[in-house]
Amino acid sequence: MPGGFPTTNALASLRGTWSGFITWVFCSFSFGFFCGGIGHFVVSEFFLSITPPYVPWPLAVVYVSGVLEILGAIGILLPQARQLAGNCLILLTLAVTPANIHMSLNPELYPFATEWQLNLRLVIQVLLLVCIWWSTRDRRWV
Incomplete structure (x- = not known):
């Protein structure tokens, strides 16, 4: 109905679009974290190089x-595990924050990145937490 309230079909279509977007977000986050996790094993030398010197057993x-x-x-x-997984990823992200702060405060130790790139990591980390x-809260309306 032009100029009026959306029809039931229009609302259902919008809900389907929103649901598709949420699914895309879940898959994107999952892919990103999965690749990042694999990276810890494939290029562990890089991750060792950005681990602050005060961290015990850096390879572990x-x-x-x-x-x-x-x-x-x-x-x-996994819908039944999504919120727990999100909580754990938030804790993990917070746990690595000191490493990003260390990098930002000691840019001379990281010649592969510029100072602004190291500072940008901190901003990205806050956005990642949000x-x-x-994306991992219970949404009964999706």
Whole structure:
């Protein structure tokens, strides 16, 4: 009905579009965390190079965080585990924040990145936390 309230079919179509978007978000986050987790094993030297010197057992920390990212990626795809996976990924993201702060405060130790790129990592990390939270909450209307 032009100029009036949406019809039931229009609302159903909108709900379907929203549901498709949410599914895309879940799959994108899952893929990103899965690839990141695999990266901890494939290019562990890189992750070791950005681990602050005060972290004990750095290689073990790199491997454990990789496993946790992979498990979180799988959990995001399972509706019954999604919120728990999101909570765990938020905790993991917070746990690696000191490494990103260390990189930002010591740019001379990381010649592969510019200072603004290192600072941008912190901004991206905050956005990532918000996105993880938003995308893994229970949505009865989706």
